[in-house]
Amino acid sequence: LKKRFSEILEKISNKGIITEKNIKVTLREIRKSLLEADVALSVVKKFIHNVKKKSLGKKFNTSLTPGQEFIKIIKHELIQKLGNDDNTLKFSKKPPSIYLIVGLQGMGKTTSIGKIGQLLHKQYKKKVLNVTTDTYRFAAVKQLELLSLQTQIDFFLFKENNDPKEIAINSIKYAIKKSYDVVLIDTSGRLHTDQKMMLELQDIYKTINPTETLLVVDSMLGQDVTNIAERFSTLVNITGIILTKMDSDTKGGVALSIKELTQKPIKFVGNGEKLDAIEIFNSQKIANRILGMEDIFSLIKEIENKIILPKQKINNLKKKFDLNDFLIYVNQVRNTGGLAYLIKKLPINKTISQLSNTINDKELNNFVAIINSMTKIEKKNPNIIKNSRKHRIALGSGLNVQSVNKLLKQFDIVKKMVEKVKKIGLSQSIKNLFF
Numbered sequence: 173l174k175k176r177f178s179e180i181l182e183k184i185s186n187k188g189i190i191t192e193k194n195i196k197v198t199l200r201e202i203r204k205s206l207l208e209a210d211v212a213l214s215v216v217k218k219f220i221h222n223v224k225k226k227s228l229g230k231k232f233n234t235s236l237t238p239g240q241e242f243i244k245i246i247k248h249e250l251i252q253k254l255g256n257d258d259n260t261l262k263f264s265k266k267p268p269s270i271y272l273i274v275g276l277q278g279m280g281k282t283t284s285i286g287k288i289g290q291l292l293h294k295q296y297k298k299k300v301l302n303v304t305t306d307t308y309r310f311a312a313v314k315q316l317e318l319l320s321l322q323t324q325i326d327f328f329l330f331k332e333n334n335d336p337k338e339i340a341i342n343s344i345k346y347a348i349k350k351s352y353d354v355v356l357i358d359t360s361g362r363l364h365t366d367q368k369m370m371l372e373l374q375d376i377y378k379t380i381n382p383t384e385t386l387l388v389v390d391s392m393l394g395q396d397v398t399n400i401a402e403r404f405s406t407l408v409n410i411t412g413i414i415l416t417k418m419d420s421d422t423k424g425g426v427a428l429s430i431k432e433l434t435q436k437p438i439k440f441v442g443n444g445e446k447l448d449a450i451e452i453f454n455s456q457k458i459a460n461r462i463l464g465m466e467d468i469f470s471l472i473k474e475i476e477n478k479i480i481l482p483k484q485k486i487n488n489l490k491k492k493f494d495l496n497d498f499l500i501y502v503n504q505v506r507n508t509g510g511l512a513y514l515i516k517k518l519p520i521n522k523t524i525s526q527l528s529n530t531i532n533d534k535e536l537n538n539f540v541a542i543i544n545s546m547t548k549i550e551k552k553n554p555n556i557i558k559n560s561r562k563h564r565i566a567l568g569s570g571l572n573v574q575s576v577n578k579l580l581k582q583f584d585i586v587k588k589m590v591e592k593v594k595k596i597g598l599s600q601s602i603k604n605l606f607f
């Protein structure tokens with residue numbers, strides 16, 4: 173398998189050096205992946221442009237093809253772009269640390285405060301005070317009050333006639349008096365077109381001078397992220413991002429967009445409605461997800477579990493790999509829905525399937541028919557299958573000599589692969605196909 177892929181890739185490649193021509197297909201697929209992951213258009217363009225500039229003319233002497241080498245560079249670049257800076261929460265030297273949570277309505281601000289409060293309280297042993305300045309909706313006040321109760325965090329009670337800015341000021345005074353370490357300040361959900369509310373946010377920001385101002389961004393945002401990033405960046409000095417709803421089936425391209433557009437670190441990722449569904453941002457994990465590499469890893473597992481030769485069989489293969497084993501292999505591939513099914517799952521599916529359309533499900537059926545027309549001795553010693561035998565087998569299977577040749581060639585490839593697998597392990601062999 174490995175040999176086939178690299179063989180075909182080699183045909184379109186100029187081994188050893190990355191050129192405009194030999195990464196054309198890969199480039200197109202990567203652009204598609206990024207857009208499908210909902211990375212903002214301007215960010216995709218810039219990203220591709222930069223990686224291309226860095227890669228063209230680059231020499232390498234691995235066994236990889238330029239396309240594969242290029243994917244490696246892209247992945248590396250993506251990880252760098254996503255998180256090569258400090259993404260820990262900053263604490264103020266003189267307590268309390270004040271965190272202002274901003275963002276559009278429904279992004280997950282209040283929920284994130286519940287999560288972060290609990291995290292700071294439980295893991296960092298901080299004394300936390302939750303505050304809401306979202307007094308426009310009674311339900312919003314109740315929501316944070318309830319979350320505070322659930323997480324055993326104190327909730328700041330305010331006088332009904334206070335305005336949002338006064339509430340913020342009073343809560344900080346209270347926090348100083350009562351020696352809180354952290355004040356988490358919720359803000360009202362607003363539309364970025366609502367000028368009055370946006371200015372109110374700016375007013376609060378300027379008055380309290382927060383230790384961190386965290387912008388909450390829903391990972392399902394898509395192209396809208398550009399407007400939001402721009403609008404909030406001009407109002408307040410954002411110091412970090414909280415990316416929510418990563419438990420949805422989005423690929424998470426918003427992570428790259430928001431990072432590029434604001435140049436601020438993503439600090440937390442929310443991945444569920446529950447209060448402990450939050451994690452520290454991990455750029456490698458998200459890079460894999462954006463590029464669809466997660467799919468590759470699960471594909472590898474699937475191949476490992478279902479097709480080719482099950483591990484124990486490979487290990488027991490002290491004897492020579494013959495056509496009987498090949499028949500088992502072919503049947504396993506067929507039972508899994510065929511190669512086409514597996515290839516469809518690949519993020520760079522087009523590339524690979526274009527390159528690997530030499531094998532299809534019909535061919536697998538032919539293989540079975542051909543092997544069944546062979547004698548026991550032929551199955552055990554494929555090298556004795558010369559011209560006259562080929563004709564007889566072809567006739568018996570209702571196919572032609574070319575098909576028999578094709579089978580023998582495939583057998584050879586798989587045999588070499590099995591030998592390699594025995595040497596370096598299955599996972600590594602398959603990974604070598606992609607990285």
Ligand code: GDP
Nearest residue numbers: 277278279280281282283361417442443444445
């Ligand atoms: P706010 O208007 O920005 O304060 O948003 P909320 O905190 O009220 O959240 C809006 C909705 O998103 C609620 O139904 C939350 O339960 C949900 N939500 C927030 N964060 C996450 C998350 O990480 N995953 C999922 N699945 N839902 C979330």
Ligand code: MG
Nearest residue numbers: 281282312361
């Ligand atoms: Mg809210």
